[in-house]
Amino acid sequence: MKFLTLISVASTIATSYADWQYRTRPDLSPIELNITIPATDDKVSPGFLFAAPFSGYDQDNTHGPRQPGAYIFTDKGELVWSGFSYFANWQANFQASRINGENVLFAFEGTHNPGYGHGHGHITILNNRYETIKELRAGNHRISDKHEFHVKDEKTGLIQIYHPVPKDLSDYGASADQQWIVDAKFQELDLRTRKVLFEWSSLDHVSPHDSVLPINPWQAGSGYNSSDAWDYFHINSVDKDENGDYLISARNAAAIYKINGTDGSIIWKLGGLPGKTSSNFKVKGKPLTFSFQHHARFLSTSDDGSKQVFSFYDNSAHGTEDHRGHEVHYSDQSSGKIVEVNTETNEATLLAQYDPPRGHNLLSKSQGSTQVLSNGNVLVNWGSEGAVTEYTADGTPVFHAYFGTGELGKHVENYRAFKFDWHGYPAEAIALHSDISPEGDTIAYVSWNGDTETSYWKFYSIDKVSERQLLGKVPRQGFETKFKIEGETHSKLVVEAYNDQHRFLASSDVVVSEEQVEEKRVDTKAKFQHYFAWLANKD
Ligand SMILES: *[C@@H]1O[C@H](CO)[C@@H](O)[C@H](O)[C@H]1NC(C)=O
Ligand SMILES: *[C@@H]1O[C@H](CO)[C@@H](O)[C@H](O)[C@H]1NC(C)=O
Ligand SMILES: *[C@@H]1O[C@H](CO)[C@@H](O)[C@H](O)[C@H]1NC(C)=O
Numbered sequence: 001m002k003f004l005t006l007i008s009v010a011s012t013i014a015t016s017y018a019d020w021q022y023r024t025r026p027d028l029s030p031i032e033l034n035i036t037i038p039a040t041d042d043k044v045s046p047g048f049l050f051a052a053p054f055s056g057y058d059q060d061n062t063h064g065p066r067q068p069g070a071y072i073f074t075d076k077g078e079l080v081w082s083g084f085s086y087f088a089n090w091q092a093n094f095q096a097s098r099i100n101g102e103n104v105l106f107a108f109e110g111t112h113n114p115g116y117g118h119g120h121g122h123i124t125i126l127n128n129r130y131e132t133i134k135e136l137r138a139g140n141h142r143i144s145d146k147h148e149f150h151v152k153d154e155k156t157g158l159i160q161i162y163h164p165v166p167k168d169l170s171d172y173g174a175s176a177d178q179q180w181i182v183d184a185k186f187q188e189l190d191l192r193t194r195k196v197l198f199e200w201s202s203l204d205h206v207s208p209h210d211s212v213l214p215i216n217p218w219q220a221g222s223g224y225n226s227s228d229a230w231d232y233f234h235i236n237s238v239d240k241d242e243n244g245d246y247l248i249s250a251r252n253a254a255a256i257y258k259i260n261g262t263d264g265s266i267i268w269k270l271g272g273l274p275g276k277t278s279s280n281f282k283v284k285g286k287p288l289t290f291s292f293q294h295h296a297r298f299l300s301t302s303d304d305g306s307k308q309v310f311s312f313y314d315n316s317a318h319g320t321e322d323h324r325g326h327e328v329h330y331s332d333q334s335s336g337k338i339v340e341v342n343t344e345t346n347e348a349t350l351l352a353q354y355d356p357p358r359g360h361n362l363l364s365k366s367q368g369s370t371q372v373l374s375n376g377n378v379l380v381n382w383g384s385e386g387a388v389t390e391y392t393a394d395g396t397p398v399f400h401a402y403f404g405t406g407e408l409g410k411h412v413e414n415y416r417a418f419k420f421d422w423h424g425y426p427a428e429a430i431a432l433h434s435d436i437s438p439e440g441d442t443i444a445y446v447s448w449n450g451d452t453e454t455s456y457w458k459f460y461s462i463d464k465v466s467e468r469q470l471l472g473k474v475p476r477q478g479f480e481t482k483f484k485i486e487g488e489t490h491s492k493l494v495v496e497a498y499n500d501q502h503r504f505l506a507s508s509d510v511v512v513s514e515e516q517v518e519e520k521r522v523d524t525k526a527k528f529q530h531y532f533a534w535l536a537n538k539d
Contacts, residue, residue, distance in 0.1 A: 022447055030067060234252040235250055270348055272289055311378070369415070
């Protein structure tokens with residue numbers, strides 16, 4: 001009896017939930033941004049928000065996004081593109097970029113192991129019609145990891161690999177059974193030929209003694225077999241400067257390194273935990289510590305090369321993503337940081353730090369990114385906390401959002417977030433839907449997943465085969481535009497998209513209006529609460 005009731009509740013919700021989002025796309029259930037600091041155009045940087053939110057609890061999946069995947073949003077929280085189903089499996093590091101003159105999107109897609117913080121897969125590249133044009137894997141028969149893919153000068157790609165190798169680890173506190181270690185590698189690939197131009201291997205240059213994550217029998221990565229190899233170094237970002245040298249973030253060494261692009265030697269190391277990590281620099285000015293950091297990016301180099309500025313995300317915490325593992329905290333909160341190193345004076349200076357906005361307590365034990373935007377603003381993505389903040393350069397928060405609302409916002413994580421200028425011309429057809437209300441009005445809805453160009457829509461009635469009657473020219477309202485023609489019943493409609501230069505972009509197929517016998521829309525949010533209450537009580 002109880003069983004039957006539950007089935008009927010669940011099926012009602014499935015249909016009403018889809019309607020609740022978009023009439024034209026009942027199949028899409030994108031995340032809703034919970035914006036706690038709304039963006040105002042004069043303060044935020046231009047561009048769209050790119051993210052790939054997912055559930056932090058892979059096992060039971062209660063909850064997190066209904067459709068985890070790559071998304072493009074406006075900073076007003078309006079959906080631009082749902083990439084759900086475009087990339088397969090688990091996705092991360094979703095970005096816009098330019099390769100050999102072509103504007104592209106890319107993301108990592110593959111498997112995800114939250115316990116070990118590893119992902120195995122490849123990079124998938126889409127064109128500006130959202131069509132797959134290339135898959136990219138690491139060279140030299142190595143499996144690519146999820147953490148990094150970064151395009152340099154439109155021509156090459158930086159990619160990263162966790163390569164397990166057997167090794168005698170008795171010097172590092174391991175028992176005779178613990179013999180596997182992760183050799184953290186990165187490669188630079190020619191994006192046209194896929195040739196490996198450079199490969200670097202951590203075990204050639206960095207001793208396992210430099211790890212701040214000791215080999216412990218009780219944690220993931222304790223060296224018992226190749227899939228449990230000790231991840232002593234953990235490269236999670238790679239960048240390259242004008243001189244051809246590399247910048248890597250090694251999370252489990254709590255350090256950022258500059259690597260010679262000719263011979264692979266370490267040019268310098270900035271250690272983040274004084275007393276625990278070695279460093280080539282002493283800190284000048286404000287205190288500077290960091291650990292388990294992510295996403296180090298070169299920002300500038302002085303003319304003589306002695307000073308370099310870079311940004312990164314300082315987690316200052318470590319732990320597995322499912323809360324079951326061991327946690328280490330070196331601060332109460334994570335932050336975005338900008339640092340200058342001077343190789344003449346051997347000093348490191350903290351130039352700027354972006355703390356969570358007041359009232360937002362954010363300490364992420366995994367993931368995260370810091371992007372310095374073209375107007376000097378800074379976008380900080382709080383990794384396992386599932387949130388993103390934009391700041392002006394002086395540190396004033398001008399936008400903050402969580403990736404999800406209500407129950408669906410729980411346990412959402414997002415590896416990296418970015419803001420990019422982007423122009424999308426979808427290969428998908430325009431979605432048009434038309435209802436006839438009981439009063440005889442025609443209510444039309446239109447959307448075009450991924451379109452950034454449409455400025456207004458022209459709706460036509462084609463009730464009589466020979467004529468098209470223009471019903472109205474309607475400014476684009478967001479992802480979905482609604483147009484109500486009161487007191488007129490039109491059984492067949494078509495819609496055309498125009499850009500702000502009045503150029504015709506595309507036309508929909510002809511759709512036949514659906515008669516709405518009565519207003520069936522229920523209070524879906526109330527139904528949802530009921531469903532979640534049932535989920536919560538079901539054990
Ligand atoms: C590898 O070692 C881990 C940790 O001891 C263990 O949980 C896992 O089952 C092992 N896997 C295989 C394939 O032996
Ligand atoms: C990098 O290595 C090459 C070859 O060993 C050397 O000539 C060059 O000076 C090094 N660059 C830096 C910045 O140390
Ligand atoms: C949005 O986030 C705030 C801060 O965490 C929370 O208090 C609020 O309930 C959230 N709103 C929704 C609709 O999820």
